[in-house]
Amino acid sequence: MRLPFLRALLAACCLPLAGCIYSDFRAPLSKEFRDTRVATKSGQATTRSVAWLVAWGDAGLQQAAVNGNLAHIVYADRAFMNVLFGLYMSNTTIVYGN
Numbered sequence: 001m002r003l004p005f006l007r008a009l010l011a012a013c014c015l016p017l018a019g020c021i022y023s024d025f026r027a028p029l030s031k032e033f034r035d036t037r038v039a040t041k042s043g044q045a046t047t048r049s050v051a052w053l054v055a056w057g058d059a060g061l062q063q064a065a066v067n068g069n070l071a072h073i074v075y076a077d078r079a080f081m082n083v084l085f086g087l088y089m090s091n092t093t094i095v096y097g098n
Helices: 002-017 061-065
Strands: 022-028 043-049 054-057 073-083 088-097
Touching: 043 061, 061 073, 061 088
Parallel strands: none
Antiparallel strands: 022 073, 043 054, 043 088, 073 088
16 A cells, blocks of 8 residues: 555656756747648757856857758758756757758
C-alpha cells in the first residue's frame, strides 16, 4: 500500500522537471502556410550561452539570410536547445528562400 503511494509521489515531483535536463524544440515563425512556395536554399544563424554568464552569436533573420546567401526569405523556423536547466542553451534561426 505504501510503495505505490511513494511511486506516485515521486512521479508527481519529477513531472515539473520534464524537459529541464534536455529539450530540443523547433517551431515555425510563420502562422500562415497556404501559399508558401518551395524554397531552394536555406541559411542558419545561432546564439549560444553557457553557465548563464556568457553568450555569443547572432540569431537574427538578416544574419541567417547572409549565411545562406539568400536574396529573398520565404519562411523561417526557430530551433531551441536547452541542457541541464539552461546551463547550455542555443537558439537557431533557420531561413528558407532563394
